[in-house]
Amino acid sequence: MNLLRNPVAQKRWQRFKQSRRGYISAWLLLVLTTLSFGAELLANHRPLLVSYQGELYFPTFGAQHSGKDFGLDIDYEPNYRELQAQFRDADEGNWVLMPPIPYGPLENDLIAGDFPPHAPSLTTRHYLGTDTSGRDVLARLIYGFRTAMLFSLVLLVFNYAIGVAIGCMMGYLGGAFDLFFQRIIEIWSNVPFLYVIMIVASIITPGFWTLLFIMAFFGWTAMTWYMRTATYKEASRDYVMAARALGASGSRIVFRHILPNSVSTLITFVPFSVASGITALTALDYLGFGLPAPTPSWGELLKQGTENMESLWLVGSVVVAMTLILMLVAYVGEAIRDAYDPRKFSFYE
């Protein structure tokens, strides 16, 4: 890892760590994201472990078990929460280990004698209550977070790949290429992409990848300006001239010299891109142009919440979750910006 051994990078890392708030936020965010990628083990209607007649079963993974496997007279999948209660009552040494939240994100839990949304309750183990279809809010929050995070990270990769490539070429080649793409980008970034998504959504139901492609299609322009400027700046410096004097090829100059030196520009914008990715997806879901119906999503939950203001746990939990995550991301962004602030440290010492 040459990039991390670099003393400049190390100093920045030190300064990033010194910003306690940002450093802790980065860890929290990392832990939350990692946990959400194991969401099946946190919130699931299938148990982590079933011990039946001395044999262990892992219903979370692998093929679906029918009720017959566990001595029930049904061919379909048993309700493991009820199975857990039955095993406990029978007391024959069989047991079921449920995840902390024993509900899946798509499962409707309709409690007899009550209309959904159900209020938060420890006895029903709906810790944040259920939504209007009886689905567990906490489970949907976790799965929704995973979707949003995954979406914004993949979107970031796409936007950066296209934006950096084109921005770098604009800065390095300059001239007519630069001028042409400047105009293209000016036009492109003025296309109201929300309308495009509405139009597309009216024709097909956009899935995860369709949405991603549409957003990347219009989102790459933002990075190009920064990359273009950074490339222009670096390309005019003497070390690039020295590399040219040595006979280095264009690609060598770009990849070995210019890009590593402009990486600071890229990194500073990562947290803000993630935040805007999450917000954009939530907004689309809220408006109903986002991911298709049963997909757990924050925007959809927010919409339910605003429509059912008397069930405050709906809007409350999603607003708190959203605020928390965006705040963490913003703190990380702030710490990165501080770490890269040239006023505190310069190449010239």
Place this chain on the structure above:
Amino acid sequence: MTDALLRAENLSLHFPQSQGFLKPKLLLRAVDGVSFALQQGETLGLVGESGCGKSSLGKALLNLHHPTSGTVAFEGRDITGLSAAQMRPLRRDMQMVFQDPFESLNSRHTVATILEEPLIIHRLGGSSWRRRRVNELLELVGLPASALGKYPHEFSGGQRQRIGIARAIALEPKLLICDEAVSALDVSVQAQILNLLLDIQQRLSLAMLFISHDISVVKHMSDRIAVMYLGELVEIGDARSLCERPAHPYTRALLSAVPQLASPTLPQAALSGDMPSPMAMPEGCRFAGRCPHQRAECLTQPPRLEKRHDGREIACHFWREIPDDLP
């Protein structure tokens, strides 16, 4: 005279300066019709005030800036207009040491990476050979082997310039262009670097174009000296005789500006005024406005380089009349 290593013929480098949309572009004449030849193993000093086009000339010679007109021939082969790929094999033979050692080294690369890069670009040797070669280079420029893993910012200016020199000679070039190679350094360090360059030049028998604004430094280094003013050469000649008996009024002014410890041999012929803008050149002799010997003809007729009996070339209408023996 086809035996010259490097020959510039009427070389010009103009930069169009945009004034804004639809306005006429101004032409910055950084280098304007320069001709000279550099022999194998010879050191030519190039002096002139800052902004006179010395560095641009150096970069144009290496095709780092594409010359507007004129030709540069390296070992008899015209290299103007060659593409970067066509230039690559030639780059082995012509290298450059840059002015600012802070800027000319990539701060993200270690010394080992910096010195290995020319060898990698020209696909020389295997990795173990390259490592040996890098060590050799370090030794040649007087840096310890412990420098290999360090980054440029951990070195002083003089040490950094040594790294720059090591990189430039890594390919064993025939021509080294030193573009103000010592002007960013302390005087005490300057001497070390100059001696290092002289030492390396003798060992590798390379030809050197030594660009500097400091005529005393150039005098120390060069076999011949070329004096540049506003994009043109005004005088070229043997280093010692040029410094002792300068013929062009501008060369005299440059020499008289050198502080002397012993009895001042040159009269104080300090120049008045500034260099004219290279975007609005005077019509006649470019130096006329500041020349103490200015006459009417100077304002209308541009002088050409004329060869004197001893090989000195002077661009002045009245060099015969201006006494070249200093009072």
